[in-house]
Amino acid sequence: MPASPHITKLGIRKKLLALREQLSADTRAAHSAAISARIVKLGIYRQASTILGYMNFGAEFASELWIQQVLADGKKLALPRVNRHTNQLDLYWVDDLENQLAAGLWGIREPIVERCERLSTLNEVEFVLLPGVAFTRDGARLGYGSGFYDKLLAHMTHQPALAAAAFALQIVEQIPQESTDVKVGWIITEQETIACSAEE
Numbered sequence: 732m733p734a735s736p737h738i739t740k741l742g743i744r745k746k747l748l749a750l751r752e753q754l755s756a757d758t759r760a761a762h763s764a765a766i767s768a769r770i771v772k773l774g775i776y777r778q779a780s781t782i783l784g785y786m787n788f789g790a791e792f793a794s795e796l797w798i799q800q801v802l803a804d805g806k807k808l809a810l811p812r813v814n815r816h817t818n819q820l821d822l823y824w825v826d827d828l829e830n831q832l833a834a835g836l837w838g839i840r841e842p843i844v845e846r847c848e849r850l851s852t853l854n855e856v857e858f859v860l861l862p863g864v865a866f867t868r869d870g871a872r873l874g875y876g877s878g879f880y881d882k883l884l885a886h887m888t889h890q891p892a893l894a895a896a897a898f899a900l901q902i903v904e905q906i907p908q909e910s911t912d913v914k915v916g917w918i919i920t921e922q923e924t925i926a927c928s929a930e931e
């Protein structure tokens with residue numbers, strides 16, 4: 732079904748960001764813990780030995796607990812850093828969150844270039860957790876509007892497992908899609924784990 736003309740990415744982004752802000756800090760922390768617990772039980776996560784995660788921003792899923800679990804599970808962890816020359820994400824291996832990260836774009840903690848090894852190829856990553864503002868049950872993803880992850884994943888020649896963590900209120904009916912928008916395969920909320928391909 733085509734998206735209604737008045738439903739724009741910008742409109743959904745504004746509405747959902749405001750809605751997410753309304754969750755109390757306590758609720759957000761409880762939901763984030765529930766989501767982390769669900770992710771680490773997923774077969775696609777357990778089977779992966781290399782993970783691309785992200786440090787959280789604003790009122791989104793508080794990823795740090797999960798990130799710590801990734802390291803505790805003995806997996807190799809990559810984190811993104813915005814390259815201001817290319818305006819794309821570069822990926823670095825990180826194993827020490829205290830000493831290898833510093834606040835970058837939007838205050839998000841990013842790998843410090845001098846202290847981390849850069850991934851030679853994106854194909855080294857087996858499981859990706861993507862951030863986002865809104866998702867549909869069939870895996871359409873609305874980001875913050877920079878297309879960073881669409882551009883990153885356009886370069887992948889293999890297909891890693893693509894998952895997203897989101898609060899249940901971030902699931903919407905429709906998101907306008909462009910040809911460059913990459914869909915996720917799994918969405919993990921505090922209430923359920925959605926296998927997106929099963930929803931089509």
Ligand SMILES: Nc1ncnc2c1ncn2[C@@H]1O[C@H](COP(=O)(O)OP(=O)(O)O)[C@@H](O)[C@H]1O
Nearest residue numbers: 740873874875876877878879881882885911912
């Ligand atoms: N693979 C790509 N190559 C070039 N431009 C891209 C690519 N993916 C996305 N873009 C561009 O990035 C911009 C932001 O993408 P959009 O999907 O609106 O943001 P987001 O994914 O953050 O919600 C758009 O103008 C889009 O065309």
Ligand SMILES: [Mg+2]
Nearest residue numbers: 874878881912
């Ligand atoms: Mg997009």
